[in-house]
Amino acid sequence: xxxxxxxxxxxxxxxxxxxxxxxxxxxxxxxxxxxxxxxxxxxxxxxxxxxxxxxxxxxxxxxxxxxxxxxxxxxxxxxxxxxxxxxxxxxxxxxxxxxxxxxxxxxxxxxxxxxxxxxxxxxxxxxxxxxxxxxxxxxxxxxxxxxxxxxxxxxxxxxxxxxxxxxxxxxxxxxxxxxxxxxxxxxxxxxxxxxxxxxxxxxxxxxxxxxxxxxxxxxxxxxxxxxxxxxxxxxxxxxxxxxxxxxxxxxxxxxxxxxxxxxxxxxxxxxxxxxxxxxxxxxxxxxxxxxxxxxxxxxxxxxxxxxxxxxxxxxx
Amino acid sequence: xxxxxxxxxxxxxxxxxxxxxxxxxxxxxxxxxxxxxxxxxxxxxxxxxxxxxxxxxxxxxxxxxxxxxxxxxxxxxxxxxxxxxxxxxxxxxxxxxxxxxxxxxxxxxxxxxxxxxxxxxxxxxxxxxxxxxxxxxxxxxxxxxxxxxxxxxxxxxxxxxxxxxxxxxxxxxxxxxxxxxxxxxxxxxxxxxxxxxxxxxxxxxxxxxxxxxxxxxxxxxxxxxxxxxxxxxxxxxxxxxxxxxxxxxxxxxxxxxxxxxxxxxxxxxxxxxxxxxxxxxxxxxxxxxxxx
Numbered sequence: 001x002x003x004x005x006x007x008x009x010x011x012x013x014x015x016x017x018x019x020x021x022x023x024x025x026x027x028x029x030x031x032x033x034x035x036x037x038x039x040x041x042x043x044x045x046x047x048x049x050x051x052x053x054x055x056x057x058x059x060x061x062x063x064x065x066x067x068x069x070x071x072x073x074x075x076x077x078x079x080x081x082x083x084x085x086x087x088x089x090x091x092x093x094x095x096x097x098x099x100x101x102x103x104x105x106x107x108x109x110x111x112x113x114x115x116x117x118x119x120x121x122x123x124x125x126x127x128x129x130x131x132x133x134x135x136x137x138x139x140x141x142x143x144x145x146x147x148x149x150x151x152x153x154x155x156x157x158x159x160x161x162x163x164x165x166x167x168x169x170x171x172x173x174x175x176x177x178x179x180x181x182x183x184x185x186x187x188x189x190x191x192x193x194x195x196x197x198x199x200x201x202x203x204x205x206x207x208x209x210x211x212x213x214x215x216x217x218x219x220x221x222x223x224x225x226x227x228x229x230x231x232x233x234x235x236x237x238x239x240x241x242x243x244x245x246x247x248x249x250x251x252x253x254x255x256x257x258x259x260x261x262x263x264x265x266x267x268x269x270x271x272x273x274x275x276x277x278x279x280x281x282x283x284x285x286x287x288x289x290x291x292x293x294x295x296x297x298x299x300x301x302x303x304x305x306x307x308x309x310x311x312x313x314x315x316x
Numbered sequence: 317x318x319x320x321x322x323x324x325x326x327x328x329x330x331x332x333x334x335x336x337x338x339x340x341x342x343x344x345x346x347x348x349x350x351x352x353x354x355x356x357x358x359x360x361x362x363x364x365x366x367x368x369x370x371x372x373x374x375x376x377x378x379x380x381x382x383x384x385x386x387x388x389x390x391x392x393x394x395x396x397x398x399x400x401x402x403x404x405x406x407x408x409x410x411x412x413x414x415x416x417x418x419x420x421x422x423x424x425x426x427x428x429x430x431x432x433x434x435x436x437x438x439x440x441x442x443x444x445x446x447x448x449x450x451x452x453x454x455x456x457x458x459x460x461x462x463x464x465x466x467x468x469x470x471x472x473x474x475x476x477x478x479x480x481x482x483x484x485x486x487x488x489x490x491x492x493x494x495x496x497x498x499x500x501x502x503x504x505x506x507x508x509x510x511x512x513x514x515x516x517x518x519x520x521x522x523x524x525x526x527x528x529x530x531x532x533x534x535x536x537x538x539x540x541x542x543x544x545x546x547x548x549x550x551x552x553x554x555x556x557x558x559x560x561x562x563x564x565x566x567x568x569x570x571x572x573x574x575x576x577x578x579x580x581x582x583x584x585x586x587x588x589x590x591x592x593x594x595x596x597x598x599x600x601x602x603x604x605x606x607x608x
Contacts, residue, residue, distance in 0.1 A: 028497040029414035029422055036411040036432065039467040043448070044435040050444025060447070109338070112331055117319070121332065127594060128339040131346075134586050134593070136526030138544050142551040142579040143345045146352070146572070152363035154348055190342060218324050251529070255552045269442075276443045277533060289441035297438045 054287040067283075074287035083271070084288070090177075091267040094248040097181045099241045105185050106192030107234065111226060113193065114200050115218075129190025141255030144183060145170070170256055173264030180265070184252060199233045200226065232311050239307040243300035246292050268292050346583065353377070353576035360573045376577035385538055385546060386578070392458070392531075393543040397524040400462045404520050405513060407467050412475035413501045432469045449534055460534035461527070461542065471516050478512040479505060515596040518589060525585055547582050551575050 054074055056067040078084055109129070116122045132140065147154040148169040156166040169179045203225065211221045250269035257265045268288065276285025307313045319328070347367050352360050356371035364370055380386055411432075419425050439445075445464065454460040482505065490500040506513070531545030538546065 026422055026497075029417065030424075032410040032414050032497065032501075033428055035407055036467050036472070037428075039407065039463070040432060040435055042452075043445070043464045043467070044439065047440025047444035047448050048438065050440050050447055053444065053447075060450075109335075112335055115328070115331055116335065118332075121335075125335055125339040128342045130594060131587075131590060132342050134522050134526075134590060135346075135583055136528060136544060138526070138528045138548045138552060139579055139583045142547065142575065142582075143349055145552065146576065146579075147345055147348060154345075154366075157363065186342070217321070218319070218327075254529075255548065272442055277446065282443050282447075286441060286443040289443065293438060293441055300437055 051286060051290050053283050054290045056283055058283040058286075060282070070283075074284050075291065077284060078287055078291060081284075083266070086263065087266050087268055087271045090264060091246055091248045094177060094180055094253075094265075094267060095245050097177075098184050098249065099244060101181055101185045102188055102192060103234070103237060103241070105189035106196055107230065109189055110193040110196035110200060110230070111222065113197065114226065126190070126193075129193070131190070132187040133191035135187075137249075137251040137255045140183070140187060141252075144179070144256060148179065170258065171260045173261050176257070176261040176265045180249070180252060180256065183256075184249060195233060195237070196230055199230055203229045232313075236307050236311045236313045239303045239310060242303035242306070243296060245299060246296050346580075346587075349576045349579050353573055353580050355573055357571060357573055360576075361571075376571070376573040377581075379571075379574050380577045380581065385541075386543075388539050389541050389543040389546040390581075392540060393525060396458055396461045396527075396542055397521050399458065400465065400524045401517055401520045403462060403466050404468060404471070405517055408471045408475050408516065409501065409506060409513070411467070411472045412479055413497070413505060415472065416476045416479035432467075432472065436469050446533060454534070456535055456537055456540050458540075461530050464530070465523075465527075468520070471520070474516065475509070475512065478509055482508055511596060515593075518593045518596065521589065522586055522593070543582055547578055551578060 050064075052064060053067070055069060055071060056064075057070050057073075058064075058067045113122060113125065116125070148156070150156055150166045150168045150171070155169070160166060167175055169175045207225050208221055211225060216224065246268060248267040248269070250267070250273075253265060253267050253270050254273070257270065269292075272285045272289045272292075275281045275288070319325075344367065348365070351367050351369050352365050353376050354369035354372055354374065355365045356373045356375070359365055359370035414422060415425060415429055415432075417425055449455060449460050449464070454463070486504050486508070487500060490504045495503065526544055528542070528544035528548045531540075531542040532548060535541050535545065538549075541549070
């Protein structure tokens with residue numbers, strides 16, 4: 001090792017010297033990281049330790065040490081509890097359609113927007129469609145409650161004007177699911193186009209010129225140049241979304257649902273909240289949450305690896 | 317050229333119309349709420365209001381601001397947004413800087429990175445976090461809203477990538493001139509990163525303003541609710557039991573125009589900073605997130 005250093009070219013020695021010099025001064029880098037490390041320990045790692053209550057019959061007045069240990073009972077209960085199967089199925093179903101529709105809509109919108117050559121139109125359109133992304137589900141929930149109301153909400157007025165019957169969007173289980181998916185796409189499709197538009201702007205214009213010379217019309221150009229150019233990022237987004245299959249959107253469901261649609265609209269996160277915080281079944285709720293967390297983490301790790309293998313994309 | 321053909325022109329007409337309608341669909345519900353909020357009670361309850369106020373009045377806003385709960389919540393929201401953004405940006409910058417160093421020049425960098433990234437992948441979940449806040453005695457304090465989210469690992473990663481894109485020569489020059497790490501961060505990195513910092517601050521502000529769930533579970537007294545949580549209880553849940561006001565007030569809260577006014581006030585700060593946000597974010601996101 002030492003001989004190598006001596007025989008190495010001068011440049012490398014300079015680099016090594018600088019590294020040593022850096023190392024001596026690195027104590028300040030550790031100090032800079034201290035607040036973040038403390039925050040992560042207190043607010044992330046300590047709650048991770050708190051999942052022991054999933055294996056206890058936790059009573060707040062007895063604490064972690066005083067509560068009775070029950071082993072895997074909460075998890076056994078998880079598969080026996082009548083609603084859990086339905087709740088998991090609701091979660092998967094709603095999340096799946098949200099992911100699929102949430103990929104297709106921005107994909108198509110970006111392609112269509114790419115055909116717009118009036119810059120002003122393009123900019124105004126982008127400004128409008130990005131906006132709902134920044135509003136919270138509390139605000140949007142309030143708006144949806146108003147416009148979807150069966151007693152003369154805007155949407156139902158339109159349906160009646162077109163000769164239909166008013167629909168109780170938030171009171172009927174099946175319509176509730178449709179409302180969740182459509183309103184989620186409505187909120188997020190605009191923002192989702194950003195990443196596709198970024199890819200589109202990276203396409204070499206020479207490709208289109210060459211296709212033009214070869215006699216391809218715009219539709220064929222889209223088919224053979226634009227869409228293939230979007231494929232890598234689409235594959236990345238698709239694989240990364242696997243990790244979201246258990247996230248059906250707590251904020252949205254919580255702000256739109258009501259006891260009428262619990263059977264078809266209740267998802268894991270809302271179930272955990274009602275059970276743990278409202279009904280005080282803290283141990284069981286934590287067990288359900290832990291089950292979800294573990295499955296989700298495994299899926300995320302798999303999806304990140306797949307994204308790297310399929311599209312050479314690194315998240316971190 | 318392709319855009320001079322008849323078929324493409326036809327497509328263009330369809331395309332502009334379709335995109336125009338879609339874009340309007342994103343804003344019309346908000347315009348409707350605004351119109352309802354400025355309408356008088358009768359046309360609003362008879363569903364006669366479209367996208368323009370009928371019987372213009374500011375009654376709904378006067379009533380909304382006459383509610384002391386509402387003002388309290390507004391102040392809590394402003395306070396948490398300011399505190400959380402300031403603390404969040406500070407923590408993000410001093411965390412992203414060391415992590416942006418090369419593994420070789422900062423031993424331990426990858427251990428730190430994994431320590432933070434793991435918190436993205438796995439979390440203790442709702443109940444243990446809730447118990448923690450209780451045990452720390454943070455219930456009903458502003459810190460319950462500020463501290464748990466003070467470290468955003470996603471923001472740290474974006475900032476770290478931005479720092480890495482800055483020219484190495486600047487940093488080396490600073491070190492050779494005798495600046496330590498702190499000085500280099502303060503005098504070289506931060507001034508060079510202002511656009512990225514502005515973008516992430518705006519995103520943090522939006523997130524803080526919109527955040528409602530933490531307020532609902534960590535605050536037991538409605539006085540301490542941030543605005544988003546208050547709106548959640550009175551508009552979405554229509555739970556009026558939590559608001560201890562005189563009965564005439566309850567009458568007002570249940571009015572449609574007042575609800576609309578409250579929704580609009582909740583959305584207003586976002587609508588106000590949105591133009592600034594939009595100028596930055598496309599660039600900011602692309603810089604941080606899209607790696608070629």
